[in-house]
Amino acid sequence: MSLVQLLCVILGKATTFFSLSIIIIAVVLKGLDDPEPTHLARMTSDIKTLEENFRQKNKSCFILGASGETGKVLLQELQQRNIFAKITLIGRRQLNFEGKAFENLVQEVVDFEKLEDHAAAFQGHDVGYCCLGTTRAKAGTEGFIRVDHDYVLKSAELAKAGGCEQFHLQSSRGADKSSNFLYLKVKGQVEADIQALDFDRYAVYRPGVLLVERQESRPGEWLATKFFGAVSAVCSTSMSIPIQTVAKAMVSNTVLQSEHKFEVLENKAISTLGKSDTK
Numbered sequence: 001m002s003l004v005q006l007l008c009v010i011l012g013k014a015t016t017f018f019s020l021s022i023i024i025i026a027v028v029l030k031g032l033d034d035p036e037p038t039h040l041a042r043m044t045s046d047i048k049t050l051e052e053n054f055r056q057k058n059k060s061c062f063i064l065g066a067s068g069e070t071g072k073v074l075l076q077e078l079q080q081r082n083i084f085a086k087i088t089l090i091g092r093r094q095l096n097f098e099g100k101a102f103e104n105l106v107q108e109v110v111d112f113e114k115l116e117d118h119a120a121a122f123q124g125h126d127v128g129y130c131c132l133g134t135t136r137a138k139a140g141t142e143g144f145i146r147v148d149h150d151y152v153l154k155s156a157e158l159a160k161a162g163g164c165e166q167f168h169l170q171s172s173r174g175a176d177k178s179s180n181f182l183y184l185k186v187k188g189q190v191e192a193d194i195q196a197l198d199f200d201r202y203a204v205y206r207p208g209v210l211l212v213e214r215q216e217s218r219p220g221e222w223l224a225t226k227f228f229g230a231v232s233a234v235c236s237t238s239m240s241i242p243i244q245t246v247a248k249a250m251v252s253n254t255v256l257q258s259e260h261k262f263e264v265l266e267n268k269a270i271s272t273l274g275k276s277d278t279k
Contacts, residue, residue, distance in 0.1 A: 047252055051083050054255040060086035060124065062108075062164075064155055065131035067095055069212050070170055073247040074129060081251055090121050090155070112151045115158060122155065123162035127254055130155065131170045136182065144182070149190045156194045165200040168250050173208045173239075173267055195262055203253055205246060208267045212243040241267055245274030 061078070065071040066089040078087055079101050088106040089095060095107065108121035122128075132152055136144040156167055169191065174181075177188035191204050249270040265273070 047255070050255040050257070051081060055083050058085040059126040060084055060088065061127040061129060062088040062090050062122070062125045062159070063129045063131065064090050064152070065133065065170075067091055067093075068131055068133065069210065070243055070246055071129075071131035073243055074131060074250060077244075077247045077251050083251070083255060084127070088121070088125065112147075112154075115151070115154045119158050119162070122158035122164070125159060125162065125164050127166040127168070128156070128159045128164045129168045129170075129250060133170070141182065145186055149186050149193075152190050153193050156197055156199075160197045160199060166202075166254065167194065167197075167199045168203045168254065169194060169205065170246070170250070171204050171206050173206045175204075175206055191264075200261065201258065202262045203250075204262075204264045205250060205270055206264060206266050207241045207246050207270055209240040210243045210246065211240055239267070241271055241274075246270055248275070249273035 061084045063071055063075060063078075066075050075087070075089070078084060086104070086106065088108060090108045090110055092110065092112060094109055097105065108118070110118040110121055130152055132147065132155070134144055134147045138144075139147060152169070156169075159167060171191055172184065172187045174184045175187035175191055176184050177192050179185040179188060195202060249265065249272075252273045253265070
């Protein structure tokens with residue numbers, strides 16, 4: 001057998017092994033999946049009508065973290081579905097957009113270290129979306145806590161004082177203020193602190209691994225994304241979700257007439273809501 005033939009055989013066996021491994025792991029993860037949120041499937045059966053009713057109310061919203069991966073997709077989704085009369089981006093720098101679809105955007109540049117000085121930017125909005133966040137590796141421990149907790153909480157406080165009724169927070173699967181892991185503990189703590197502000201409606205989204213090609217790719221995250229992307233191709237799993245689905249879910253949930261003042265949406269619920277606008 002020649003070297004080329006030998007390499008082909010080895011490659012073929014490796015591919016078969018990898019494929020079988022993905023299938024086995026997918027089956028295992030399926031057993032660990034979140035329960036199917038059947039009530040959300042019923043609620044979203046007439047999402048287009050709900051969107052039209054919401055659109056006629058001429059409401060406004062703001063987005064925190066519009067320069068991030070989820071924030072960018074969320075903005076595109078809001079523009080496409082056109083349910084708000086006004087969209088305001090609140091961030092540390094001016095963003096550049098091309099196309100007429102973005103001409104009516106309002107941008108407020110703020111210093112997150114002095115948010116009290118920018119209280120006016122948070123006034124007069126009906127709905128707030130928060131996709132703000134960083135990583136411990138990028139900002140250090142203190143920087144991570146300051147961004148993911150302090151900035152987020154202070155923004156929510158100013159939004160509540162400014163008349164905001166709905167607040168939608170992107171969090172993370174496993175968020176728990178009692179967790180021994182810093183990331184999950186901080187996420188869980190800010191969830192609880194915002195709940196105490198008593199918004200008319202407060203929704204927390206806890207997606208699994210976000211399937212997205214990041215501009216700033218971290219090796220571990222890149223590997224996890226590729227792995228769960230392969231698993232998701234075999235079956236849905238509570239461990240991962242496309243970033244577009246998260247954005248779609250946040251928009252769809254905004255127009256729903258929910259009976260819950262506070263709700264936590266795990267990965268499966270996000271997936272169900274994220275598919276509602278295509279029905």
